[in-house]
Amino acid sequence: MATKTLPDQARYTYVYHPSRDHKERWKKIxxxxxxxxxxxxxxTVDGVVDEKEEMAPRHARELEGLKNENKALREDLxxxxxxxxxxxxxxxxxxxxxxxxxxxxxxxxxxxxxxxxLKARGSVDxxxxxxxxxxxxxxxxxxxxxxSQIEALEGFGMVRAERGILQWIEL
Numbered sequence: 001m002a003t004k005t006l007p008d009q010a011r012y013t014y015v016y017h018p019s020r021d022h023k024e025r026w027k028k029i030x031x032x033x034x035x036x037x038x039x040x041x042x043x044t045v046d047g048v049v050d051e052k053e054e055m056a057p058r059h060a061r062e063l064e065g066l067k068n069e070n071k072a073l074r075e076d077l078x079x080x081x082x083x084x085x086x087x088x089x090x091x092x093x094x095x096x097x098x099x100x101x102x103x104x105x106x107x108x109x110x111x112x113x114x115x116x117x118l119k120a121r122g123s124v125d126x127x128x129x130x131x132x133x134x135x136x137x138x139x140x141x142x143x144x145x146x147x148s149q150i151e152a153l154e155g156f157g158m159v160r161a162e163r164g165i166l167q168w169i170e171l
Contacts, residue, residue: 015041092135096145110149118159123167 017023030040098108117124117132124132135142150166153159160167 088134092142096142099145099148100141108152110152111146114146114149115153118153118166118168121168123165126164126166129166 017026026040027037030037033040035043095109095111098104098106111133113133114129117129127137130137130143130146133146135146137143150159150161154161158169160169
């Protein structure tokens with residue numbers, strides 16, 4: 001006759017469910033997976049606990065990974081923003097170049113943003129205009145080019161300048 005071995009009592013862990021419905025819910029999920037409740041619980045807990053047994057849940061590891069990825073993306077974005085700012089400054093200088101030359105002959109394009117801002121606001125202070133156009137007060141060449149464009153607009157009767165305030169004149 002075969003002898004029956006008793007389970008090792010030292011391997012038992014007890015789970016006290018918050019309610020009987022909770023335990024039944026777990027049993028149904030385990031049954032769907034075709035495993036006993038104890039194996040379901042072990043598999044679920046093992047899936048959450050870190051392999052290093054640091055008790056770091058999977059979501060904590062994922063969160064740490066996402067934080068690192070977020071940091072890398074922020075650094076990349078910062079580098080790209082600096083590059084974009086440099087390109088925009090270079091573009092401003094390129095577009096303003098014809099307006100910086102005193103003896104320029106030919107056709108020059110007005111800054112579309114300048115005209116849009118003047119039209120939309122009706123009147124604007126020169127300092128507010130510089131700020132709206134993203135021109136630093138230290139960029140004297142761009143300010144000189146902007147003043148040349150404003151003088152051209154005044155010459156055509158589209159803008160009136162009085163005491164540092166520019167006013168768009170509807171034609």
